[in-house]
Amino acid sequence: MCGEIEVGRCECCGKDNVPLERTYFRYPFECECHSPEHFILVRHCEDCDPIEPRETKVVFKTEDLKNPFALAFKIMQKEMRKTRDIKGEIYDVWESNLAMMIYDSVPNMTADRANEIASKWLDRLFKIGEQP
Known part of the structure; x- marks a missing residue:
């Protein structure tokens, strides 16, 4: 799996079957869903600038x-x-x-x-x- 490119739908513009980049938005508290701090992952194509989601679910x-x-x-x-x-x-x-x-x-x-x-x-x- 190392070195492979992730392909899928861009979460920003909706283009499908494109190479994806990952951007993490991190938050300064511990949760049960992530460790050691909460984060939101946005998968996007190279043409899009990821935008921090307005809402998130935390466990x-x-x-x-x-x-x-x-x-x-x-x-x-x-x-x-x-x-x-x-x-x-x-x-x-x-x-x-x-x-x-x-x-x-x-x-x-x-x-x-x-x-x-x-x-x-x-x-x-x-x-x-x-x-x-």
Whole structure:
């Protein structure tokens, strides 16, 4: 199968029996239908520029839908992992806010120690450093 050209109907213009190219539109969340992130595949001829579909069907475990917090937490976990070392991104903002809260709440707390505690807490909460 390696090196073979896919032939079929273009999903954009409808031409039939033409060589097809594949374009993937990726979305930043896990689903049961794809891994590690949801995507939509558009098969199109070389003459067409693929357009992102207006709708998509996504498969989730019923258990996840019954607990929207868990679903949101998975999305947050992925974002936290991606932004762990980027200044000004979501991880950095959460770490700063937590450190400030710890510093203000605990007598004799140093800023460095508060930052260290906040960072360790976030890493444990979002299991950063572990494989997803």
